[in-house]
Amino acid sequence: MKRLWAGNKAFLPVKFHNPASSTCIVSIARYSSWQVAYILWGYMIMNFVQACFGLIFVYLIVYPIRDGEFWILLSAILQVMIPFGTVYLLVAFQTLVATKFFLQNKISNDDKQKPLALNNRMLYLARGRQFVKENNIYLKTFYRKFQMRYQLSWKRNLLLKSSRR
Secondary structure (H helix, E strand, O other): OHHHHHOOOOOOOHHHOOOOHHHHHHHHHHHHHHHHHHHHHHHHHHHHHHHHHHHHHHHHHHHHHHHOOHHHHHHHHHHHHHHHHHHHHHHHHHHHHHHHHOEOOOOOOOOOOOOOOEOOHHHHHHHHHHHHHHHHHHHHHHHHHHHHHHHHHHHHHHHHHHHHO
8 A cells, every 4th residue: 555655556467557537436436335335234234243142141141130040050151161261271371381481582672572483492392292182181171071060060950940840
């Protein structure tokens, strides 16, 4: 854009160096109509998404609170989210460790990040294999715990509902 603004058209194909005036007017009108279309479609999509989120909120939050089942729902949501949160924290920790121990120091103080160059290649390769093992172990462990908790909470909820009747 800066090159076009300065008048440099060398990177464009030859047929675009001197376009006809009518072609420019049609292109400007077409561009404006595309903007209007994108704005309208964006408005429609945003309203649809807001309506969907409103329905989800009502069915997942308002109705369970009204019926007294909110704490059961909250415990189920936490049982699902805790393993994902733990894995996210593990990945963040791995990123921190990789930044601290494997990247070279900044070349100058003005740099915002460390350069992408390995300081200790053998340790990096060994740690990479360990990351793979850790991720597999943690994911399998949390998946099994999630399965067990979900099955137990599902059975407990069924028992609670049947005892209320």
